[in-house]
Amino acid sequence: MNSQAFLDRVGAYHRDGWRLAIINTTSILPTEGMEHGAFDISWSFAQDDGRFEHLRERVVPGEEVPSISAFFGAAFLYENEMRELFGVNVTGIALDLKGQLYKTATIVPFSPSAIRARLDAIGRDSVGKKA
Amino acid sequence: MKRTVVPMGPQHPVLPEPLVLDLVLEDEKVVDAIPTIGYIHRGLEALVERIEFSEFGYVVERICGICSFMHGMGYAVAMEKIMAVEVPERASWLRLIWAEMSRIHSHLLWLGLGADAFGFENLFMHCWRTREEVLDIFEKTTGGRIIFSVNKIGGVRRDIADSELTAIVAKLQELGAGFAETARVFETDPSIRHRLSGVGILSREDAHAVDAVGPMARASGIRLDTRLTGTHFYDRLEFEPVLETAGDCLARVVVRVREIPQSIDLIRQAVERMPKAEGAPIDVKVRGNPTGETFERLEQPRGEVIYYIKANGTKNLERFRARTPTFANIPAMIKLVKGCDLADVPNIIMTIDPCISCTER
Numbered sequence: 001m002n003s004q005a006f007l008d009r010v011g012a013y014h015r016d017g018w019r020l021a022i023i024n025t026t027s028i029l030p031t032e033g034m035e036h037g038a039f040d041i042s043w044s045f046a047q048d049d050g051r052f053e054h055l056r057e058r059v060v061p062g063e064e065v066p067s068i069s070a071f072f073g074a075a076f077l078y079e080n081e082m083r084e085l086f087g088v089n090v091t092g093i094a095l096d097l098k099g100q101l102y103k104t105a106t107i108v109p110f111s112p113s114a115i116r117a118r119l120d121a122i123g124r125d126s127v128g129k130k131a
Numbered sequence: 132m133k134r135t136v137v138p139m140g141p142q143h144p145v146l147p148e149p150l151v152l153d154l155v156l157e158d159e160k161v162v163d164a165i166p167t168i169g170y171i172h173r174g175l176e177a178l179v180e181r182i183e184f185s186e187f188g189y190v191v192e193r194i195c196g197i198c199s200f201m202h203g204m205g206y207a208v209a210m211e212k213i214m215a216v217e218v219p220e221r222a223s224w225l226r227l228i229w230a231e232m233s234r235i236h237s238h239l240l241w242l243g244l245g246a247d248a249f250g251f252e253n254l255f256m257h258c259w260r261t262r263e264e265v266l267d268i269f270e271k272t273t274g275g276r277i278i279f280s281v282n283k284i285g286g287v288r289r290d291i292a293d294s295e296l297t298a299i300v301a302k303l304q305e306l307g308a309g310f311a312e313t314a315r316v317f318e319t320d321p322s323i324r325h326r327l328s329g330v331g332i333l334s335r336e337d338a339h340a341v342d343a344v345g346p347m348a349r350a351s352g353i354r355l356d357t358r359l360t361g362t363h364f365y366d367r368l369e370f371e372p373v374l375e376t377a378g379d380c381l382a383r384v385v386v387r388v389r390e391i392p393q394s395i396d397l398i399r400q401a402v403e404r405m406p407k408a409e410g411a412p413i414d415v416k417v418r419g420n421p422t423g424e425t426f427e428r429l430e431q432p433r434g435e436v437i438y439y440i441k442a443n444g445t446k447n448l449e450r451f452r453a454r455t456p457t458f459a460n461i462p463a464m465i466k467l468v469k470g471c472d473l474a475d476v477p478n479i480i481m482t483i484d485p486c487i488s489c490t491e492r
Binding site: 019020021022024026027042044048049050052054072073074076077097100101102103104109110115118119122124 | 165166167168169170172174176177180181339340341342353354355357359360361426428435437439441449450452454458459461462463466
C-alpha cells in the first residue's frame, strides 16, 4: 500500500470532523500466487448525521500498515488488536501495548495460516466449502 | 516521584466482569492506565468457520447476556440486507419494541450496579426490582429472560397479541411512574452528587477526539445516536436523544436515568403506530446462501454497535465482526482515568457501563 497517500486520505477525514467508527480486518486464505494469504483491511469513518464511509486496502503478511493513531487517538485499540489477533504489521501505534492487549491460547488466532490450519483439521478446503 | 503500578482486576468488588487495568500511580494520582482484555475472550467470531450462517444468530446473541436481543437483531438485519430480504412490517415493529425493552432493562441493571459501586445498596435493590418486572415481560413474550432467540433471518419467531401490547405499554408506564422516585434520588441526592459530580469529566472535545459512543458521548453534549439515522423504523417515531453537557460521572448516570422513560415512550409510540394486524406475517422464508458484505449499525444501550459480515455464497460466512460500544469506549475510559485519584477509578469505570463479554466476543 502507498502509506503516504493512505495517511493523506485519513488526514482529510480527520480534518473534516469524521470520527473513527471501526477498523476491520478480514484474513484471505492462501491461494496460488498468494501463498501466505492476505488481509483485507477497512477503516470506517462516521459523521454524527449518519454518513458512513470506508477506506480499504489489501496487504500481504509482513507488509507495513501505518498507524492512524496520530489522527484518531482511539485507533490504537483496533491496531493493537489487528496485530495480536491477525498478525498485521501495524507500525507507529501511539499506545503500543506490545502484545499485552489480548490473552489468547493461540498466537495470532485469526491469521490466514491459523485459519488454514483450523480448516485443515475439519477437512475443508475453504471457509464454507467441503473438501 | 516514584511510580507504583497497581493492578485493578480481573477480580474487583465493582467489576462484575474481568476487566484488567494496570494503573500507574504517582502518590494517589493515576498517571497512566494499561488495559488488558482477553481473560474471557471466546473467539466467537471465528465460529463462522464451523457454524452455518442460518444457525449463527444463536452464537451472536450469546456475545452478551444483556444486549443479547440487539445482537441477534443486528445479525438478522445485516443478513437480510446481504440477502435482499424484505421483512414483514410487523416483525420490524416487534424488533423495535423488544430493542427498547432491552435498553430499559440494561440501564436498570447498570444503574443498580452503579449505585452499589458508589455505596447506595438500597438504590441497587430498587433498580433491580424494577428490572425484574421488565424481564417478566420478556419471558412472557419471548420465553426467555436472558437469551431470547426470537430473531431470525427474515423476521421474528414470535408475535405479540395486540391486546398484550396494550397491556405491556400500561405495565411499562406503571413501572415508569414508580421509577420516577428512584430517578429523583439519582439526580438530586446530595451524597450521590457529592460522589459523582465533577468526577471523571470528559469534555465534548475529548469525547469527539476519542470517538466515544452512546451515553458516554451524549453525557458530554454530543448528539450522537444511531437511532437518529432513522433506520429500523425509528424514523416513524418522535425521538430526540437525551443530552447532558457536564461530561462527568453524574451526567452519564443522568443520561441513562432519563433514557428509561424515553424508551417507555418510544414503545408507546410504536404500539400506537404499528398497524393492528394480529395474525399478519412476522417472517418470510429465506432461501439460498448469502453473497456479499455489509456493515450494520444499531444503538445498543451502551452505544453504537457495528457488525461487519462477509459472505461467499456458501453456508459459512467468511467473516463476522462485532465492534461493540464498550470496545469503542475503552479509549475514553483510559483518557478519564489518567489524572484522577485512585479512589475515583471504580466510579469512573462503572459510569462507562463496561460490558466485557461484548468486548471479549
